[in-house]
Amino acid sequence: MRPLSEIQVTTIDGQTRPLGDFLGKATLVVNVASKCGFTPQYKGLEALYRANKDKGLVVLGFPCDQFGHQEPGDEAEIQSFCSLNYDVTFPMFAKVDVNGAGAHPLYQALKQAAPGLLGSEGVKWNFTKFLLDGQGRVVDRFAPVTRPESLQGAIDKLIA
Structure with missing residues (x-):
């Protein structure tokens, strides 16, 4: 597999x-x-980004519509939603698939490097x-229920 970079x-x-x-930098891919x-x-993701971007953190958002059709808009609609509702300033990307035959190569690599619960590679849900x-080495994988604020300690270990 080629390097993430x-x-x-x-x-x-x-x-x-x-x-x-x-x-x-330390990178959080979501x-x-x-x-x-x-x-x-x-x-919470935006707060993490703003608090840590000058210390060496970047947050990367990858919209995905594979879970309950919860990202139905196109890129312009997504960008507008993120800006208007959450004042997102971290880098956002075009919509991707994270599972299945059409999974983006980034997610293929991430899932292989950090399998989920019981060794399953599939991404279970949004966030x-x-x-x-x-x-660019995967240090950890966090479940959707893990609140961004709780990641500060893990981030601190990478940006200290």
């Missing part, structure tokens, strides 16, 4: 870039959705979080 991602405004452009019970986590170190 070489995987191509598409920003929410349509630019294709290697993931390496966003690495080099599959997000606008109409999910966990959607208020955008607030699953993967924490990477500055070299």
